[in-house]
Structures are given as structure tokens and as C-alpha cells.
Amino acid sequence: MAEVGISTPVVDCADLPTREVNRALRRYAAEGAPRVLVENPGARHALAVALEGTLTIRFAGSVGWYAAGMNQGPHVVVDGNCGWGLGECMTAGRVEVRGHAGSGTAASIRGGQVFVRGDAGARAGIAMKGGTLIIGGDAGYMSGFMMQRGTLIICGDAADGLGDSLYEGVIYVAGRVASLGADAEEHEVTEDDGVLLRRSLEPYGIDAGSLAFRRVESGRRLWNFSSHEPELWRSAL
Amino acid sequence: MCGIVGLLYKDPVRRGAVGGLLADMCQELGRRGPDSTGLALYGEPAEGALVVRVDLDRPDHDAAAAAVVTACAELTAVREQRRTGRSLRLVVNTVDGAHLADHLETRVLGVRVFSIGRAMEVIKDTGRAGELDRAHALHEHRGTHGIGHTRMATESRVDIAHSHPFWARPFPDVAVVHNGTITNYHRLRRRLELRGHQFATGNDSEVIAVYVADRLAAGEPLAEALRASVSDLDGTFAYLIATDTAVGVARDQFATKPLLYAENDDMVLLASEEIAVRSVFPDPALVPRELQAKEVRWWQR
Numbered sequence: 237m238a239e240v241g242i243s244t245p246v247v248d249c250a251d252l253p254t255r256e257v258n259r260a261l262r263r264y265a266a267e268g269a270p271r272v273l274v275e276n277p278g279a280r281h282a283l284a285v286a287l288e289g290t291l292t293i294r295f296a297g298s299v300g301w302y303a304a305g306m307n308q309g310p311h312v313v314v315d316g317n318c319g320w321g322l323g324e325c326m327t328a329g330r331v332e333v334r335g336h337a338g339s340g341t342a343a344s345i346r347g348g349q350v351f352v353r354g355d356a357g358a359r360a361g362i363a364m365k366g367g368t369l370i371i372g373g374d375a376g377y378m379s380g381f382m383m384q385r386g387t388l389i390i391c392g393d394a395a396d397g398l399g400d401s402l403y404e405g406v407i408y409v410a411g412r413v414a415s416l417g418a419d420a421e422e423h424e425v426t427e428d429d430g431v432l433l434r435r436s437l438e439p440y441g442i443d444a445g446s447l448a449f450r451r452v453e454s455g456r457r458l459w460n461f462s463s464h465e466p467e468l469w470r471s472a473l
Numbered sequence: 474m475c476g477i478v479g480l481l482y483k484d485p486v487r488r489g490a491v492g493g494l495l496a497d498m499c500q501e502l503g504r505r506g507p508d509s510t511g512l513a514l515y516g517e518p519a520e521g522a523l524v525v526r527v528d529l530d531r532p533d534h535d536a537a538a539a540a541v542v543t544a545c546a547e548l549t550a551v552r553e554q555r556r557t558g559r560s561l562r563l564v565v566n567t568v569d570g571a572h573l574a575d576h577l578e579t580r581v582l583g584v585r586v587f588s589i590g591r592a593m594e595v596i597k598d599t600g601r602a603g604e605l606d607r608a609h610a611l612h613e614h615r616g617t618h619g620i621g622h623t624r625m626a627t628e629s630r631v632d633i634a635h636s637h638p639f640w641a642r643p644f645p646d647v648a649v650v651h652n653g654t655i656t657n658y659h660r661l662r663r664r665l666e667l668r669g670h671q672f673a674t675g676n677d678s679e680v681i682a683v684y685v686a687d688r689l690a691a692g693e694p695l696a697e698a699l700r701a702s703v704s705d706l707d708g709t710f711a712y713l714i715a716t717d718t719a720v721g722v723a724r725d726q727f728a729t730k731p732l733l734y735a736e737n738d739d740m741v742l743l744a745s746e747e748i749a750v751r752s753v754f755p756d757p758a759l760v761p762r763e764l765q766a767k768e769v770r771w772w773q774r
Contacts, residue, residue, distance in 0.1 A: 278755070279747035297757060300748050316757060319747060320731060338763055339728060357763045358728035377728045377766035395765060 476502025479743035492614025499602035506625030509636035511597025513648035558608035571643030641686030649682035653710035
């Protein structure tokens with residue numbers, strides 16, 4: 237968690253175009269600064285993107301679309317909401333949103349961890365190729381769509397089409413599932429799953445033991461084309 | 474890609490700077506669509522009067538304006554006339570609005586009526602919100618609610634007439650703004666035309682306005698009309714519809730187009746992106762929420 241001390245540098249978005257904000261963040265990351273506070277983000281798009289290093293960036297307010305995308309390493313904390321495509325294509329690092337997230341949260345991430353305290357919109361974790369997405373609240377329509385690897389944890393409810401056409405990777409969901417997507421199957425959690433959930437949620441003050449998680453995985457019937465199951469394919473395509 | 478915004482004060486007697494706030498929000502969303510900007514604003518209805526907005530985007534605008542006023546006077550008394558931007562604003566004694574619109578368009582060739590309403594008027598033009606604001610003094614407007622749009626044209630022409638909002642002709646005080654594409658537009662339009670409705674443009678969004686207003690006119694509550702639209706409209710959409718007392722919103726089954734709402738005890742704000750909300754209300758206590766797929770909502774003042 238970002239602790240703001242006297243020595244913490246501040247970037248004020250109010251005075252700067254987005255490109256300059258990102259240049260300043262890149263400079264702090266290159267200099268090895270431990271943390272930076274960004275004020276007045278104003279839900280602006282494409283903030284804190286394509287950064288490397290171990291810098292902790294804290295946004296005092298909401299960020300817009302594509303925040304923290306394509307990052308490799310930084311820890312981004314958002315004291316507010318975020319728009320579509322949070323952390324898209326991130327390979328390593330951590331993103332923590334205290335409010336709600338828009339659609340396509342953690343789309344195509346390959347590594348690292350994205351945590352949303354509130355709800356996430358449609359297609360959360362779409363095409364994930366690794367890493368972890370944790371949603372403290374509810375997940376929107378078709379979350380986990382075409383996941384290829386990684387872990388998606390939903391502490392609340394899931395809207396229609398959960399895990400549609402996922403290849404590999406695993407979804408844990410604690411609340412009500414409106415409907416599963418094509419070829420997604422629900423299983424009971426194992427002891428190992430329980431350990432993973434406890435460890436993953438503990439840092440965010442969520443007690444996994446108090447939630448009734450189930451595991452959703454691919455039924456693997458879409459892995460190979462089968463002319464014997466035309467209905468399944470019709471629903472998937 | 475287009476940007477849509479809305480604002481409604483919940484207290485029926487509350488008035489605010491709706492025009493200026495919506496213009497500022499549209500300005501923020503300008504990058505979602507720079508082709509045109511438009512607002513449907515709801516103000517104080519004058520006693521026994523209608524507000525008429527007519528398009529004057531033509532070389533002979535002075536002659537056309539005079540001809541419209543003359544044609545209008547054939548049906549009803551013209552109380553006020555004013556040119557703002559490239560449109561003509563008339564305040565006339567109450568008369569059958571649909572009939573007046575037909576009359577004006579028949580008498581003055583090529584002229585188009587943007588809106589006729591007791592409380593509502595549609596103000597639109599090509600270009601960005603700042604230009605619309607300057608040309609029409611939107612910041613001077615005080616009202617109860619309104620909706621706005623910044624357009625990126627995909628399916629039809631870039632001109633004033635094809636810009637949003639669309640008046641749900643012939644229904645007074647109903648207007649729509651839409652972000653998306655209605656793929657079963659032609660079928661729906663034919664069906665509504667068979668029911669006697671007229672379309673002013675070839676813009677697919679206009680069909681939403683007429684579709685919902687047709688249901689409202691049949692006595693259906695706004696909520697039901699919104700719900701029905703989610704399955705009857707095919708394609709991608711997030712749209713706002715405003716009536717004289719309410720604002721409603723619906724989102725398509727795949728949640729393809731963004732739409733947020735933020736409300737407190739005083740008002741509700743609607744926008745494609747949070748950046749538009751923050752540009753006018755930076756207070757973090759106002760938390761925007763994204764509509765779910767197929768979700769409809771409405772607010773009454």
C-alpha cells in the first residue's frame with residue numbers, strides 16, 4: 237500500500253497533458269523512486285501505461301480508460317474508479333482499484349495481479365493469458381471470455397455467460413452465477429483451491445473462508461471440432 | 474463511437490445550468506465524436522406556448538427564416554423569433570405540434586423542423602461543443618433536465634439534420650441520443666412508417682426515438698418501453714431518452730457501448746465516460762456506476 241510521506245513526489249495532472257504525466261512517471265520509475273502521488277487525474281485516459289520498474293504510483297481520484305496498461309512491474313493504486321481496459325496486456329506488477337472498474341478489466345494480461353474492490357463491468361478478464369484478476373464485488377456480462385491461462389476470482393455475483401469459451405485458466409466465483417457460458421463447467425473447490433483463495437484474498441482483507449466459492453473451468457468440448465455436437469458449436473460461434 | 478450525456482434534477486421545482494453543464498460534458502467527450510454536437514434542453518414551459526426549432530443550414534437562410542415565420546403565422550400567432558447559430562427559434566401560441574411541423578416543411582421547401590415542444594428544444598450543429606455553446610449561448614440556459622451528444626458519423630451524412638438529438642416526431646417533448654448502430658433499422662422503420670410515423674432523416678438513431686415514443690403514446694410506461702426496446706432493437710446501443718418529466722437509459726445485450734450513471738439526492742448524471750462527470754463534478758462522493766448488459770434505468774423529476 238502506498239504510504240505518502242513528505243518525500244513523496246507529486247505529479248499534478250491539472251497542469252499537464254497526459255503525455256507529460258506519463259513522461260514524469262517514467263522518469264521517476266527510471267530514477268528508482270519508491271513512490272509517487274498523482275493528483276487530479278480527473279478520470280483521464282491512458283495514465284501510467286507502459287512502465288517498468290518497481291515504482292508505486294498512487295492516483296488520488298478516478299482514472300479513465302486503459303490505465304496501467306502494458307506495464308511490467310509497477311504497483312498502481314487508484315483511490316477511485318477506472319474505465320475500460322484496466323491493466324490491459326500487463327505482464328508483471330500490481331494494480332489496485334478502490335472503487336469500480338469498467339468493461340474489459342485486465343484484458344489479455346500475461347502476468348501480475350489486478351484487484352478491484354468494487355464491481356467490474358462486462359468481459360472482465362477477457363482473453364487472460366496469465367496473472368490474476370480479483371474482483372471484490374460483482375463481475376459483468378461474459379467475464380472470463382476466452383481465457384487462456386491465469387486465475388479470475390469473483391467474490392460477488394457473475395452476470396450471464398461466465399467463462400464462455402475459455403480454454404484454460406480457472407475462475408473462482410462466490411456469488412450467484414446468472415448463467416455459465418459455452419463449455420464452462422462448475423466444480424466444487426478442493427483443499428488446494430481453498431489455500432490459493434485464502435492467500436490471494438488475505439492481503440485485501442477479504443476472508444475467503446466466509447465465502448462459498450466454486451471453481452469454473454473449461455469442459456474442453458470446444459478444444460477440438462466435433463460434428464457430433466453441432467448444437468454446442470452453434471451456441472459457441 | 475459517439476459520446477452521450479444527460480442530467481436531471483430530481484426535485485421538480487429545481488432549476489440549474491443544464492445547458493452549460495451538458496455542453497461542458499460534451500466538450501470532454503468530443504474525442505469520441507468531433508462531427509457534430511447537440512443538446513435537447515428542457516426548460517420552463519411558457520403558458521399556452523410551444524418552442525419551435527428549425528434548421529437554417531442553407532445559403533438563402535434569411536429568406537428561408539422569413540418564409541418559415543410567414544408559414545407559421547398561417548396556423549398560429551408567433552410570439553417571439555430569434556436566430557441562434559444556424560437555426561431559427563420561434564415561440565408560438567399552442568397548436569397541434571405535429572401538424573405545424575408538417576405545415577412548415579410543406580410550405581418552405583427543404584426546411585426541417587428539429588423540434589416542437591412545450592418544454593423541450595433541440596439545439597444542434599456540426600462541430601465541437603465549444604462552438605455550439607458560443608453560437609447558442611448554452612451557458613445562459615437554465616432548466617430542469619436535458620440530454621446531449623457528440624457524434625462520430627458512421628451510417629449517415631455529416632450535417633445538422635443528421636446530428637443528434639432526434640425529436641421523437643410527432644410526440645412533443647420527447648428526444649433521443651444514441652451511441653451505436655441499429656442493424657435492424659430498415660425493418661423497424663418500415664414497421665413504424667406503416668403505423669403512420671414520418672422520419673426526417675436516414676439516421677438509424679432516429680428509429681429509436683420514434684419506436685419508444687410510439688409506445689409511450691400508446692400508454693406504455695417508460696420503463697416498459699425501455700425494456701421492450703432492448704430485445705426489439707438489434708445492434709449496438711447505449712441510448713438516452715428524455716420526456717418532459719423523465720430521463721431513461723438502455724444498454725444492449727452485449728454491453729458493447731459504455732454508459733455510466735452517477736446520482737445523489739439532488740440529481741442524476743449520465744455519461745459515456747467518467748471524465749465527463751469529473752469535468753463538472755469533481756466531488757469523489759458522486760460515484761459513477763456502469764450499466765450492465767440489457768439494463769434499463771429511468772429517473773423521474
